[in-house]
Amino acid sequence: MVKFKAYLLLLLFLCKASATLATQQSPPKVVALAPHLVELIFEIGAGRQIIGVSQYSDFPEDAKDIPVVGDYQSLNIEKIVALQPDLIIVWQTGHPVKDVEKLKALGFQVAYSDPRSISDVPQELIKLGRLLGKQSLAETKAAELTTALDNIQQQYAHKKPVKVFYELWPDPLSTIGASSWPSSILALCGAYNVFDDITNNPYPQVNIEQVLARKVDLIIQPLSDNQSAKSGFQWQNWPDIKAVKHNQIIQPDADKLHRMTSRAVEQVAELCGQIDNVRLFYQS
Incomplete structure (x- = not known):
């Protein structure tokens, strides 16, 4: 009986020690290889866990102090290896496959981010929360975003469509197809992408004659602090x-609108209001 009690006490001690170690375990160090990932990770309170980022990860301000380890063209494998992250999160379509596969072959844990529409942002928050031990805050933020998106959709669902040309890049002139990220934004605002019939290319190049033929009510010309062509087409x-004849051209902040983050949702609310003003202009 004495031996049994001693064994039981030892077992209880080991269980308590294991639980203590689990609670003291350091949060995972992460390399976040897309600006939208960096923003979302900071938003769920895990910014200090980021030890490497990709180019243009400039929000919030603290992100600018984190070492840059690559861009959309290539990843600096040597830098990433030297950092020894516990987890590498990559944008599914934002990096060369060969670089990502090399990191996996070296034994690093790799997770993917692949938001396709504005409605995917809440789920991205939840996914990151689970990966980085911030699930509770991530779920709260996700619920807030879902409510905001639902409110926007309800506000503009039955409005008269505004025919929009969305200028993605001025030279060569590029726009958005049906499967693009901005097209999901326009749908929320009750606007119609005039190149929505292009289904095989999310970001096609077009010519000015094609634009002329589409009878555009509004030109949306997002501009970024990071782009070289500041003035657009x-x-x-x-x-x-x-749209040109009636001076219906708006220039939203591309750094907010084109990143799959909570700031994009805020920018969408503002954009929808601007589109509604254009709608009222033509109705007056």
Whole structure:
């Protein structure tokens, strides 16, 4: 009986010690290889766990101090190996497959982020929360975003469509197809992407004659602090386009709108309001 009691006490001690070690375990160190990932990780309170980022990860301000280990063209494998992250999170379509596969072959744990539409952002938060031990806050933030998106959709669901040309890049002139991220945003606002009939390419190049033929009500020209062409396409040279004739051109913040984050949802609410003003302009 004495031996049994001693064994039981030892077992209880080992269980308690294991639980203590589990609670003291350090949170995973992560390399986040996309600006939207960095923003989302900071938002769920795990920013200090990031030890490496990709180029243009400039929000929030603290992200600028984290070492850059690659961009959309290539990853610096040597830098990443030297950092010894516990987890590498990559944008599914944002990096060369060969670089990601090399990291996996070296034994690193790799997770993927692949938001396709604005409605995917809440799920991205939840996924990151589970990976980084911040599930509770992530679920709270995700619920807030879902409510905000539902409210936007309800507000504009029955509005008269506004025909929009979305300028993704000025030279060569590029726009968005049906399966693109911005197209999901326009749908929330009750707007119609005039190149929505392009289903085989999310970001096609077009010419000015094609734009002229689409009878565009509004030109959306997102601009970024990081892009070289600050002014965008010179639409003033084409007054035959309806939107140009009536000066219906808006320039939202591309750094907010094109990143799959909570800031994008805030920017969408503002954009939908601007589109509604254009709708009222043509109805007056």
